[in-house]
Amino acid sequence: MTTEGKKTAREWYLAGNACRQQGDWQEALHCYMEAIDLDASSPAVEAKQMLENILNFYNKDAYNP
Numbered sequence: 001m002t003t004e005g006k007k008t009a010r011e012w013y014l015a016g017n018a019c020r021q022q023g024d025w026q027e028a029l030h031c032y033m034e035a036i037d038l039d040a041s042s043p044a045v046e047a048k049q050m051l052e053n054i055l056n057f058y059n060k061d062a063y064n065p
Helices: 009-021 025-038 044-057
Strands: none
Touching: 009 025, 009 044, 025 044
């Protein structure tokens, strides 16, 4: 964390990765969006897109009408 107590884009990105690995996809998306707000060229951009693709594919309703 920075001296002001605010997370950097990299810290948000890493927090998003940790949440994703724990299966907390909603919090992971939140963390990635925070990282992107701070740095539009953050690796969180790609991570967020990949997670959204997974969530769009993992739509149980499409298989259980």
